[in-house]
Amino acid sequence: MAKTKESEMSFLDHLEVMRWHLLRSILAVVIMALVAFVFKEIVFDKIILAPKEPHFPTNRWLCQLGEILGLERICINQNPFSLQTVKMAEQFSMHIIVSMVAGVVVAFPYVFFEIWRFIIPALYDKEKQTANGAVFFTSLLFILGVAFGYYIISPLSVNFLGNYKVSESVISAPTLRSYVQTITSVVLASGLVFQLPILIYFLSKVGLVTPSFLKRYRRHSLILIVTLSAIITPPDVFSQVLVALPLMVLYEIGISISKRIVRQQDEAMAEADKPKSKKKKETTEEKVSTKKQKPSSETEEEKSD
Numbered sequence: 001m002a003k004t005k006e007s008e009m010s011f012l013d014h015l016e017v018m019r020w021h022l023l024r025s026i027l028a029v030v031i032m033a034l035v036a037f038v039f040k041e042i043v044f045d046k047i048i049l050a051p052k053e054p055h056f057p058t059n060r061w062l063c064q065l066g067e068i069l070g071l072e073r074i075c076i077n078q079n080p081f082s083l084q085t086v087k088m089a090e091q092f093s094m095h096i097i098v099s100m101v102a103g104v105v106v107a108f109p110y111v112f113f114e115i116w117r118f119i120i121p122a123l124y125d126k127e128k129q130t131a132n133g134a135v136f137f138t139s140l141l142f143i144l145g146v147a148f149g150y151y152i153i154s155p156l157s158v159n160f161l162g163n164y165k166v167s168e169s170v171i172s173a174p175t176l177r178s179y180v181q182t183i184t185s186v187v188l189a190s191g192l193v194f195q196l197p198i199l200i201y202f203l204s205k206v207g208l209v210t211p212s213f214l215k216r217y218r219r220h221s222l223i224l225i226v227t228l229s230a231i232i233t234p235p236d237v238f239s240q241v242l243v244a245l246p247l248m249v250l251y252e253i254g255i256s257i258s259k260r261i262v263r264q265q266d267e268a269m270a271e272a273d274k275p276k277s278k279k280k281k282e283t284t285e286e287k288v289s290t291k292k293q294k295p296s297s298e299t300e301e302e303k304s305d
Contacts, residue, residue: 017118018118021114021115021117021118022114024114025107025110025111025114025115028103028107028110028111028114029100029103029104029107029111030103031103031107032102032103032104032106032107033099033100033102033103033104034099034103035103036098036099036102036103036106037095037096037099040095040099043098043099043102044095044098048098048180048183049083049179051077051150051154051155051158051183052077052080052081052155052158052159052162052179053077053080054077054078054080056077056155057151058151058152058155059075059076059077059078059155062074062075062076062155063075063076063078076155076156076159077155077158077159077162079163081162081163081172081174083174083175083176083179084173084174084175084176085175085176085177086175090175090176090177091176093177094176094177094180097180097184098180098184101184101187101188104188105146105187105188105191108139108142108191109135109139109142109143112135112138112139112142113135116134116135134198137197137198138195138198141194141195141197141198142191142192142194142195143191144194145190145191145192145193145194145195146187146188146190146191148190148194148246149186149187149188149189149190149191150183150186150187150190152242152243153186153190153243154182154183154186154187156242156243157182157186158179158182158183161182162174193247193250194250196247196250196251196254197250197253197254197257199254200214200254200255200257200258201254201257201258201261204257204258204261204262205261209258210258210262211255211258211259211262214251214254214255214258215255218251218255221251222248225244225247225248225251226240226244228243228244228247229241229243229244229247
């Protein structure tokens with residue numbers, strides 16, 4: 001069961017505890033954001049602006065793979081475009097926004113740790129045991145999602161959106177704001193999408209999602225994943241498969257997790273029903289033995305008469 005101290009806390013006490021967890025989380029994000037703000041050359045030149053350059057690892061690997069397979073279309077971002085700003089304070093505002101996003105990404109494991117510390121006292125001991133490693137796996141999936149969005153989706157999106165033309169008479173001049181918004185939204189969205197197994201885990205625990213439900217809508221999810229990958233990638237099958245495959249794997253992992261949760265719940269219910277069935281059986285045996293003893297006692301009374 002939950003700790004006695006936590007169970008005796010009032011509503012205001014819980015708010016006070018939550019306030020300190022939130023303050024520590026915000027402080028961690030601000031500290032990481034300040035570090036990113038100070039090292040702006042590294043953050044912008046080496047990280048944010050890198051996906052549009054030919055020397056970016058993904059761009060180089062795809063070009064090498066394209067030479068091997070004879071697919072020139074997958075050699076992307078070989079003609080980097082320039083960015084512009086149209087407002088006086090745009091570069092400064094983008095510097096602040098990028099620093100805050102970097103703070104959220106870097107501090108995410110600690111922020112989730114603080115959230116988990118607030119939630120875990122309300123759990124029972126058995127629930128705490130089954131939820132062991134929640135911080136580790138959530139942080140790991142978020143980091144993997146951020147890396148996938150940065151190294152895979154970002155260069156593909158930049159190549160497609162940066163070189164797309166509706167007409168040769170239209171000059172494309174991307175702004176720094178639009179570029180930063182594309183990179184940050186893709187990276188953060190990928191980090192959140194990779195939380196799908198964790199989301200399925202908790203939904204299965206409360207009974208909102210079952211393996212049969214996930215299997216029934218597998219085709220719908222596949223269509224959604226393929227459509228999403230087609231939107232954010234260049235119009236070739238290789239890029240679409242490259243993006244869609246990890247998302248499909250995450251969905252299948254979620255089905256396996258849901259199966260495990262449902263099986264554990266069924267086993268727990270079976271264990272809980274055992275004492276009841278045993279007690280019922282004992283009661284039935286007592287009734288039978290009582291009925292057997294009653295005629296014999298009546299026979300003894302007749303003999304005595």
